[in-house]
Amino acid sequence: MRSKILLILVIAAVIFSSCTGKAPVSVITSTTTPTQGNPPTSRPPATLKTASLAPTTPVPAVTNAPPAQNGFIDPVKIDSGYISGALIGESGKEVTIYKGIPYAAPPVGDLRWKAPQPPASWSGVRQCVEFSHIAPQPLVTPGLTQDEDCLYLNVLTPAKTTAEKFPVMVWLHQGGYSQASGNEAVVNLPRLPRNGIVLVTVNMRLGALGLLAHPLLDKESPNGVSGNYLFLDIIASLKWVQSNIAVFGGDPANVTIFGLSGGGAKVTQMMVSPLAKGLFQRAIAESGTSIIPDSPAATLNDVEALGKRFFTKLGVDNSADPLKSARALPWQQILKADLAANPSGSGLAIAAVDGWFLPDTPVNIVTSGKMNAVPFIALTSLGELAGTSPTGIYPYIPAADAWVLDALDKAGVKGYACLFDYVPDKWRQEGMTAVHTLERNYVFGDWDNQSAWTDGYYSKFSPYLPSLVKDPGLNEVDRKVSETMMAMWTRFAKTGDPNIPGLASWPAYQASTDRYLYINEALNVKSGFSALPEMK
Secondary structure, three states: OHHHHHHHHHHHHHHHHOOOOOOHHHHHHHHOOOOOOOOOOOOOOOOOOOOOOOOOOOOOOEEOOOOOOOOOOOOEEEOOEEEEOEEEOOOOOOEEEEEEEEOOOOOOHHHOOOOOOOOOOOOOEEEOOOOOOEOOOOOOOOOOOEOOOOOEEEEEEOOOOOOOOEEEEEEEOOOOOOOOOOOOHHHHOOOOHHHOOEEEEEOOOOHHHHHOOOHHHHHHOOOOOOOOHHHHHHHHHHHHHHHHHHHHOEEEEEEEEEEEOHHHHHHHHHHHOHHHOOOOOEEEEEOOOOOOOOOOOOEHHHHHHHHHHHHHHHOOOOOOOHHHHHHHOOHHHHHHHHHHHOOOOOOOOOOOEOOOOOOOOHHHHHHOOOOOOOOEEEEEEHHHOOOOOOOOOOOOHHHHHHHHHHHHHHOOOOEEEEEEOOOOHHHHHOOOOOOOOOHHHHHOOOOOOHHHOOOOOHHHHOOOOOOOOOOOOOOHHHHHHHHHHHHHHHHHHHHOOOOOOOOOOOOOOOOOOOEEEEEOOOEEEEEOHHHHHHOO
């Protein structure tokens, strides 16, 4: 029975790590072309042949320039020291971006497979103008590099002085629990922040480096548990936001976490963990959830069993000190073993009910009324549903979201459901539906930069359209849809209510009416959200 449950868990992990409906590793090609205003780093990509036992993220240039004296936001002083960023965006509409800010110490050496620790401080002004490394994973977006030293985030702010108090939106990236990053060009565009929010995009540990559990790790942990480091990293980043975001003109008392696919699963994990309580005030999950009624959940023992087999795969299980031996291995060897043990590409990517980060299963936490109940938006795309296209790979999400939304309603907290169904003109003419992740470009304001659309990424979601044209046919309607979604998302971040005068009235979800917002060129309110998987 346990082997069957673990098989189900691994399949679930594969589903969330795949943003293609095919081979999960292809998700990393989502931003193969740099977007204007966000030049890639010039560092060569890491390879599995290169050992990396120490932090290798280049330390940004540190100067002794004095902080700004006239109230302008740059440079700013965070807990670790002064940092400086760069202006990006259209003339007169610039935002300041700070790339590669360390929110925790590099999780290398003795800190591998431990909870995140505070970052080291520095003197002078650290130039945060290049993206950091991203977490080790099967494939890397060209222009980005990977390394175990990956606990960095990026901040984009429209603020001019630290006296401003913009709402904060923290992006948790897609790719399940084993792929992608917060450094993708499209999620670091200036247009969403220009709607009056401070945007934070986060990197965290992934795969075996982020989720491995083992009895030996339990013994050295002050909490007596292991695994779930990926989620502890997210919590550390949210604590960093609480301590530092005010200097960027952000309001630490008004934080929205949002994410897509596996990022939606990360968002909902935060909603059920007591360790994240009070660190955010609103949440948005797009096409992803970790709260699925009637689904199995991995116990700590289950994930530890995987960890013990993983140590055997590494050849360290019989050494005098298996932990020391495993920590001495280069991360490339860890990644290689992870992928060999999990050839689907998902890696060791399972969250554990450990009694600490997750004191119970997500479903039981919701049922018992112990969820971090905050205003919530749940989004599903039409092309993800069974019966709408061959890529209907997430038909269970609307019913699961509706169950959570109903629980929030019973707790007196407003939630909102929506279905995304807009496709650029030329692609819709070819018969393409709103495939998985398509709304991301609209949420981040990429309605005109075709380099972010034509790299072949979306054709991977449309295997039934082999002739999919490179040019999606972006026009003023795409701009309208994008600006509408950015306005609703940021309005929700500001107030907990996405409604804007002049647009369709988006009702809060109630099971009795089952209403949701249908997002296309026009906005309409419809009924039957929980039954969407049954569409034919």
